[in-house]
Amino acid sequence: MVIFIIRRLVWGVMLCFVVTLITFLMFFVLPADSRSAQRNERGFQPDLQTQFNLRGSLPEQYVRFLGQIVLHGSLGDSTRARAPVATVISQTLPVTASLMLGGVLLWLLIAFPIGLLSALRPRSLLDRGLMLFVLIAFSAHPVWLGLVFSYVFGVRLHVLPVGGYCDLHYHADSTNLCGGPRYWAYHMILPWLTFGLVFAALYARMIRASVLESLDEDYVRTARAKGAGAFRVLRAHVLRNSLTPVVTMIGMDIGVAFAGALFIETAFQLPGMGRLLVRSLANGDLPMVMGIVLTVSVAVVVVNLFIDILYSVLDPRVRLRGKGDSVRVSAGLRKELRAQPRVTKSATQAP
Numbered sequence: 001m002v003i004f005i006i007r008r009l010v011w012g013v014m015l016c017f018v019v020t021l022i023t024f025l026m027f028f029v030l031p032a033d034s035r036s037a038q039r040n041e042r043g044f045q046p047d048l049q050t051q052f053n054l055r056g057s058l059p060e061q062y063v064r065f066l067g068q069i070v071l072h073g074s075l076g077d078s079t080r081a082r083a084p085v086a087t088v089i090s091q092t093l094p095v096t097a098s099l100m101l102g103g104v105l106l107w108l109l110i111a112f113p114i115g116l117l118s119a120l121r122p123r124s125l126l127d128r129g130l131m132l133f134v135l136i137a138f139s140a141h142p143v144w145l146g147l148v149f150s151y152v153f154g155v156r157l158h159v160l161p162v163g164g165y166c167d168l169h170y171h172a173d174s175t176n177l178c179g180g181p182r183y184w185a186y187h188m189i190l191p192w193l194t195f196g197l198v199f200a201a202l203y204a205r206m207i208r209a210s211v212l213e214s215l216d217e218d219y220v221r222t223a224r225a226k227g228a229g230a231f232r233v234l235r236a237h238v239l240r241n242s243l244t245p246v247v248t249m250i251g252m253d254i255g256v257a258f259a260g261a262l263f264i265e266t267a268f269q270l271p272g273m274g275r276l277l278v279r280s281l282a283n284g285d286l287p288m289v290m291g292i293v294l295t296v297s298v299a300v301v302v303v304n305l306f307i308d309i310l311y312s313v314l315d316p317r318v319r320l321r322g323k324g325d326s327v328r329v330s331a332g333l334r335k336e337l338r339a340q341p342r343v344t345k346s347a348t349q350a351p
Contacts, residue, residue, distance in 0.1 A: 005309055012305040019297040020069065024062050027290045028054065048286055051076040075294065076287035080280070085291035088276065093295065095165060095272035099261050102188060103195030104250065110200035115207025116234075122212060130204070138201035142260050146194045146267030153190060161187050163269035191268045198260055199253070203246060210242040217241075244314055251307030254300045 052068050054061040068074045075085035118127045154162035166187045170179030223233050262274030280288040
C-alpha cells in the first residue's frame with residue numbers, strides 16, 4: 001500500500017510538471033492576444049514575458065517560469081486588479097472550494113437514495129417517477145435553476161437570500177458586512193442545492209445501473225443462499241462494489257464541476273474563481289487567466305490522486321505494478337486461496 005501511494009505521488013508530481021509545460025506553451029509560445037498587447041503598449045502593466053523575466057532559449061525560459069512558480073510562489077501581477085495573481089486567487093479559491101465541496105456532499109446525499117430506490121424497485125411506478133425527476137434535473141441549465149430557486153425561495157417566500165456571500169470567519173476590518181458559520185451556510189444553501197441537483201441527476205442513473213449490475217452477480221446470490229439478510233447483502237456486498245465507479249467519476253468530473261460552479265457563481269453573485277475567470281477573459285487579463293488555469297489544473301491532479309488512493313482502499317485487490325495492468329493479490333487473500341482445497345483434473349473426471 002505504501003509503495004502504491006508513493007508511486008501515485010510521483011506520477012502526480014510528474015503530471016503537475018506536464019501541466020505547467022502545457023500552460024507555458026499556451027501563454028508564452030503561442031501568439032499573444034492583440035488586445036493585451038495594446039493594453040501593455042499604453043503602459044498599464046508589463047506583459048507576461050517581462051513579469052516572469054523570461055529570456056534566452058525556450059528551455060531556459062521554461063526553467064525560469066517554473067522557478068518563479070515553485071520557488072517563489074509567484075503567478076505574476078494582474079493587469080487589471082493591480083495586485084499579485086496569487087493573492088487574488090487565494091481570496092476567491094475558498095468560495096469556489098466551499099461551493100464545490102458542499103455541492104458534492106449534497107449531490108451524493110440526493111443521488112444515493114434515488115439510485116438505490118430505483119434499483120431495488122426496477123420498472124415500478126416509483127422507479128419511473130424518480131427517473132422522470134432525474135431527467136428534468138439533468139436537462140435544467142444551472143443558471144436557469146439558480147434563478148428559479150432565487151425567485152421562489154428569495155423573492156416570493158423570503159426564506160433564503162437571493163444572492164451574495166458571507167465569509168466563514170467574521171473579520172471586523174473586512175469589507176464584507178456579514179460573516180460567521182451560520183450566515184455563511186445560510187447564504188450557501190441555494191448555491192449548494194443548485195449545484196447538487198445538476199450533478200445528482202447524472203449520478204443517480206449511474207448508481208442505479210451499478211446496483212442493478214451488482215445485484216445479478218454470483219456473490220450476491222451466494223450470500224442470499226447462505227441466509228444473509230437483504231440489508232446485510234446490500235451493505236456488505238452491493239454498495240461496496242457499486243461505490244468504485246462513483247468514486248472514479250467524481251475524480252473525472254472535477255473539471256466539469258468547476259464549469260458548473262462558474263455558472264452558479266454568476267447566478268448567485270458569489271465572488272469565486274468562476275466569476276473572476278469571466279471578468280479576466282473579458283478584460284484580457286492574461287496573468288489572471290493563466291493563474292486560474294494552473295490552479296484548477298493542479299487541483300484536478302490532486303483530487304484524482306486522492307481518488308486513486310481511495311479506490312485502492314475500497315478495492316484492496318487492485319495494485320498497479322510497474323508494467324501492464326496486472327493485479328497484485330494481497331497477503332491475506334493469498335493465504336485464503338492457499339487454504340482452499342485444490343481440485344485436480346482427475347478428481348473432476350467421472351469414475
